[in-house]
Amino acid sequence: MTMLAYALYFAALVGAALVLAAWMARVYSGIPALAGIERRVLRGAGINPGRDMAWGAYALAVLAFNLAGFALLYALLRAQGALPLNPDGIGGMAPDLAFNTAVSFVTNTNWQAYSGEAQLSHLAQMAGLTVQNFVSAGTGMAVAVAVIRGFTAPKGTTLGNFWVDLTRSVLWILLPLSVLLALFLAWQGVPQTLQGAVTVTGMEGAEQIIARGPAAAQIAIKQLGTNGGGFFGVNSAHPFENPTIASNLAQSLSLLLIPVAFCFLFGRMAGDRRQGLAIFAAMAVMFVVGLGTIHAYEVAGNPALGLGANMEGKEQRFGAMLSALWAASTTAASNGSVNAMHDSFMPLSGLVMLLNMQIGEVIFGGVGAGFYGMLLYVVLAVFLAGLMVGRTPEYLGRKVEAREVTLAVLAFLSMPLGILVGGAVAATVPQALAAVQDAGPHGLSEILYAYSSATGNNGSAFGGFGAALPWHTTALGLVMLLGRYAIIVPMLAIAGSMIRKTRAPVTAGTFPTHGPLFVTLLVLTVLILGALTFFPVLALGPIAEETARVAGQTF
């Protein structure tokens, strides 16, 4: 039964992603019928859609657009108290928290050091966060498409036009899907209103304040755009954010939809579906192993508590299995929304979630971001093993040389830098240590989770961690920037360098980048280069906790 349920889930996911990939391929090459609207939007913003950009110009456009988005959002959060659409009279956000929140949404992280219903006005939610939910996702998708062009397009110098790619991502992919999902969620009972909280008297006679707002629209894009920032503080565990089994399934499907579709889109753009399939297979293998681990541990539960499944921190209406599926999906996909409290999962479930983020969010990953992140590993895998066939390593007919390796290594360094250095400082400095709730290895896991989530632009957290401390709002904000742009810029540079190379024809001497052998190689590269780096800290965190648990010790 369990296997069947999972199989159906994957079948639905892959089927929908295949259809979406076909649509995306058309969207990014330009659909004539929609060109008029695109032109009007872009001309309105003073952009010449016909001008293609070299990688440098593309990267500058990304950075400029995101910087402007950050400035606007920061200003809005600081000034929300004085602005309209604030029925509950919420005041302006503190500077460090506003910095953290603005960075978090611009980088598609949606780390929430605040609680939405208590600290955000409706205007900030709608014009601030929801807008960034769309455009930060659109940015990731545009960058991914540009990077894919660099690997697959005929020899040239330009990667496309950022403004066009962004507009197409938002208008023709994210918006339609979001409207559909928002309507479905509203039907399932998610509120969509501009009115403030209601005050009711409960059955015990105590007065209760029930928060509401324009939630359905924001939740739809938070899932589809792998944003993850919920309308309410407890995210999709909140009954208004995720009321039913149906809404839960729709949300956990939609959070993986676009990342999976990117694999198939890559195959289409490369003119060789097997290339996309290989990357999908590598991601899927790692995802299934991770999911299996979480499922096994959560369903088995903690014998120390004498219960069947591990239900602590989980919603009764979802149970262990749907919570496990969500946890695996949201950490793999760099989404960060939750329907259960990850802090309360079993230690090795926590380990899987940590690994999903630490390897750089490349198991499907964020929309666009997961795919170009995986291409980074592909470049490294091809370079490492490609030499073993006696040729200069090449990918899709283009040689991987010193320049690409340098850039890949640079991008690659951002994960250990953000997680290990950020985490080590947080584990040492007293101002930072105050955030840790639990003693022993679990406390270390909380720190690691926070810095892994921020660097991987995931956004989920181990609940006990006091993320609102000024130390962490600032430090986590910085590592979010590192985890986003220290990968985007080198990846665009790699694409810009690849597209200038002549494509060599495929011969029997060509290193095969599809098929089971390459999938194995790619998975091993991710595990050995990505995961092994974090083995020592994971040993001190979740593994130590697990061994202690087995020995009957709790923290």
Place this chain on the structure above:
Amino acid sequence: MANPAKIADMSGLYPAAIRQSVVKLDPRQLWHSPVMFVTAVVAVMTTLLGLRDLVSGTAGAGIALHIAVWLWLCVLFANFAEALAEGRGRARADTLRATKSETRVRVLAEPNDAPATATDVASTALRAGQFVYLAAGDIIPTDGEAVRGIASVNESAITGESAPVIREAGGDRSSVTGGTTIASDWIVMKVTAEPGKSFLDRMIALVEGAERQKTPNEIALNILLVGLTLIFLFVVVTLPAFASYSGTTIPVVVLGALFVTLIPTTIGGLLSAIGIAGMDRLVKANVIAKSGRAVEAAGDVDTLLLDKTGTITFGNRMADALVPAPGVEARRLAEAAALASLADETPEGKSIVEKAREMLGSVPAMPQGATPVAFTAQTRLSGLDLNDGRSFRKGAIDAVIRLTGQTPPGALAGQVDAIARSGGTPLLVAEGTQILGVVHLKDIVKPGVRERFAELRAMGIRTVMITGDNPLTAAAIAAEAGVDDFLAEATPEMKLDLIRREQAGGRLVAMCGDGSNDAPALAQADVGVAMNAGTPAAKEAANLIDLDSDPTKLIEVVMVGKQLLISRGALTTFSIANDVAKYFAVLPAIFVAAYPGLAVLNIMGLASPTSAILSAVIFNALVLIALVPLALRGVAYRPASAAQLLRRNLLVYGLGGLIVPFVGIKAIDLCLVALNLA
């Protein structure tokens, strides 16, 4: 003169290599390999800490010093590998240098001056553009071009080939090489190389590794290794903070040991040795690379342009079949053909005699009093007149028809046409005025060539045969040899066009050539191999020079290039895969004090934390020295498709790299315990 290719005994190189391993500890030299430099830094640090503890009497000094010893050995082993690779080259350079003795030479003002007017000049003072008169017994002082005369030259000093070769002014055989000797006659050469820039000088510098520059792939790999080192630096530097949070401390010595075992020391230490050894293998094959880049490019080649003559066929037409005329016995034809060819010393004539011997079992000896009739351009016939009045002739069709006054009978005429159509050459054989049959002469494809091309095809390399023959002949030979394509009636311009076309399609092209008119194509090709016997222009344009002037060498060069890349890739994969086991050895050792439960990670069951750390460090050093022979020899390479190569190498070096250290570290741990060292 010793042949540079024949220095088999390497044992003499060991003492020098061991000395060099210490000399190479100089930080300025170590810096060229960042991974080994970092290892040396950690070794210095560990030594100092060990000594400090020794002086202050702190516990653990012994272990620190023990670790330090193995860290130093690791660096020394890497140096030794490099020194050994260089040493082999240097030994070759020394034998080459011996041919470079200074002599006096006769310099002429003008090439046409009489030798008597020459001035005596030291060979080392020669400048490019001067003319030198050289007679039998003279050593050719430097590189140049024969501008007058003809001489046979003994080039064994360079090529190892003892038969003298002809060098003459004009044409494609005008180039002379310094260090070779005039065997007979004389020439006037024009010096083309400036002092110290001759071919021999370049070769010496190359095999010594003095001019060694890192190749593109090597640079890229080095960057990756530096990147990995940086990542593990983050891992190790942040570890004390996490450990201290977990309530334990890790001694600096242990952190250093963990760091060195994690960084890719195996490939980092052997990388330059692999490169030097690769060049050395090329020199052994008597090919001089003008840059390391060309050797790597050889591994990437997609299309090979091969000259038909000498590479694919022997270059001489040979008798393939004897077809008798109607009513003539095959034995009679064979006897007649043999008699007509007995006095014929050309390869064609000899091959006819051979063919007859094959058919008859034996051939008649030269009859007493017989008169040979030599081939002339006018008669286009040759043969033998016996003193009993019989005469035997063989020759071109029209010549024999003219001689006998007869045309071949219908069936035979059909055979003659068929032979011509198949690209062969028909020769008629006649006794007196009777036409006995036809000899089928054809360009014989070298044995084994077909299999070689099949291998190349499996490797994804396309072969294109270049020939001056007409398309008919070319197609026949191409089909027989199994090349993928051919270029018939080829001109230098057509060659150049073909190369450009292939390159426009993204293919890398290799070719060999010797004539001056090959120079543009050689320069255009990604890998151009010039024959040493060829013209200076060709040698200048090429990036590789084959001293044996053997066009087949091109294939060998491709193999050397591939082997070089594979060796690097294999050892890199092995090195990185090793890290898994090392983590499992060291992590439980350093964390078990904080969390006793982490002993489950000690899956190898190592005796104690100390022995675990020591075992990992010792394994790290031992695996480096154990792989030196592999680095120098190169990874075994059998031609196969990329998919097959990847599968095999991933299995051997990837999976092997995962498993071997588990076994090795456990074994070392057992030894340490048995020896009471930890």
